[in-house]
Amino acid sequence: MTAARDFFWVAIGRLVTALVGLATIRLSTGLLPPAQFGVLSILLTLQHFCGLFLVNPVGQYIHRYTHEWVDETSLLARLRKYRLWVVVAGGAGALTSGIWTLSQPLLWEDRILIVAAVALMVVSATWNGTSVFLLNMLGHRALSVGWAAVTVFLGLALSWALTTVSGAGLSWFTGQALALAIGAIGAGYTVRRLLPRPTTDKWKLLEPGILRSYIIPLAMATGFMWWLLSGYRLFMEAHWGLAELGRAVVGLSLASQLWSLVESLAMQFLYPLFYRRIADIGTPDSALAFSDLLNTLGPIYLVLAAATVAGAQSLLLLLVDSTYQGVVTFVLLGAAIECCRTLSNLLATAAQVDRQMRMLIPPYGAGALALTVGLLVLTRFDASITQAVMVLAGAGVITLVVMAIVMSRLQAFRLDLVRWAGAMVPVALSVYLVSVELLGPVGVVRAVASVVAIGVVVATWTVALLWKNPGTKRLLAVQLRPPGKQG
Helix, strand or coil: CHHHHHHHHHHHHHHHHHHHHHHHHHHHHHHCCHHHHHHHHHHHHHHHHHHHHHHHHHHHHHHHHHHHHHHCCCHHHHHHHHHHHHHHHHHHHHHHHHHHHCCCCCCHHHHHHHHHHHHHHHHHHHHHHHHHHHHHHCCCHHHHHHHHHHHHHHHHHHHHHHHHHHCCHHHHHHHHHHHHHHHHHHHHHHHHHHCCCCCCCCCCCCCCCHHHHHHHHHHHHHHHHHHHHHHHHHHHHHHHCHHHHHHHHHHHHHHHHHHHHHHHHHHHHCHHHHHHHCCCCCCHHHHHHHHHHHHHHHHHHHHHHHHHHHCHHHHHHHHCCHHHCCCHHHHHHHHHHHHHHHHHHHHHCHHHHCCCHHHHHHHHHHHHHHHHHHHHHHCCCCCCHHHHHHHHHHHHHHHHHHHHHHHHHHCCCCCCHHHHHHHHHHHHHHHHHHHCCCCCCCCHHHHHHHHHHHHHHHHHHHHHHHCCCHHHHHHHCCCCCCCCCCC
C-alpha cells in the first residue's frame, strides 16, 4: 500500500504541475511577443548555467548521500554549509547576466533589474528544488507535492500579474523567481522541522577527495550539458536575433513541457527508490538497480516521443497562442531532442552507482563539440534557425550514442528486449503518419479528440509495458523509511 499511496501523491503533484505548466505556455505566448519570449529564454539560459555548472554537481552529491546522512543525523549540518555555496552561485548569476546586458541596448535601471532577478532566481530555484526534492527523497511525498504545487500556482499568478502590466519577458521571469523564493522558505522550514537536529557541527559538506573525484568531473559534464540544453540560445540570439529565437524556443518548450511531466514523475517517484538501492556500493542489488531503472523508464520515454510527434499539430492549436502557430517543425524536432536528452540522462545514472562521474564528460563533451561545430558551419552559409535546431537534434543523437557506449563499459546492464521492441511500435507508426502528412492542421474539436485519443493509447501502452515488469517490481519493493515510520 505504501508504493500505491506514494505514487498517488507524486502523480497528483505532477498532474497539477503539468496543468499549470500548460496554462503557463498559453498565457506567456499570449502576453509576450516573440522578441520578449526570446529575452525570457535568454534569462532562463543564464539561470541554467549557474544551476547546471555550479549548483547541480553539489546537489547531485547531496542526493546521492541523503539517506546515509539522515542515518547519521548529519544532513542539516551539511545543508547549512551548502547555503554559502548557493549564495556564491547567485553572485555568479548576477555577474553573467550583467555581462549579457552589456551587449543589449538597455537602460541602466533595466540592467540592474535583470541582474537582481537572475541572482534571485538562481538562489530561490536552487533552495526550492533542494528542499522539495529532499522531502520527496525522505518519503514525505504529500509535503513535497504540497510545496511544489504552492510554488507553481504562485509562479503563474505572479508572472501573469507582472507581465500584464509591462508585457516584458523580465516580468514573467521575476514572477517565477518570487514564487520560487516563497516556496523555498516554506519547504526549507518543513525540512528543518522534520529532520533530527545534529549533535555536532563537525560535519563537512564535501568529504576529502570528493571535489576532485566527483564534483569537478560532474561540473565539467554539466557544463557541456548546459550548452546542449540551453547555452546554444546565446549563439542563436547573436546570429538570428531575439524574435527568431523566441519562435524556436516556443516550439521546443512545448515539447519539453510534455516531457517534464513524465520525467519529473519518474524522478520524484522512482529515483529515490533507486538511490536507496545503491546506497550500499558494490552489492549485487546496486548493480541490478540500474538495469531495473533503465528497463522501467526507457521504453516509456520512447512511447512519449511517439505521442509528442503524433499530437504536435493538435497541441499547438490548443496550448499556444496563434502568434506561434507556425512552429510545428520545432515541436517535432523538440520531441527528438527531448527523447535523446532523457535517455542520455537515464543512462548517465550508471555513473552514480560507483560514483564514476568523470565518465560523463566524453558523452556530453562529444555532443557539445558536434553542436558547436555544426552551428559554426551554418554561420558560413545563409542557413535558417530551423537548420540550427536540426543540428541540435543531431548533437543529441551523438550524445546518446556515446553515452550508451561509455555507460555499457562502466556498468553491465541487460535490456528487456521485448519491452523495448514493443515501445518502438508507436514510434514507427507516428513517424509514418507524419511522413505521409496524415497529421496536418486540424480544428479545435478534432484537436481535442486527437489529444484524448493519443492520451488513451499512451496510457494503455504504458500500462502494458509496466505490467509484470520484474525491474519495476524490484524498484517498488524498496522502502524509503524504516517500517513503522511509513506514515
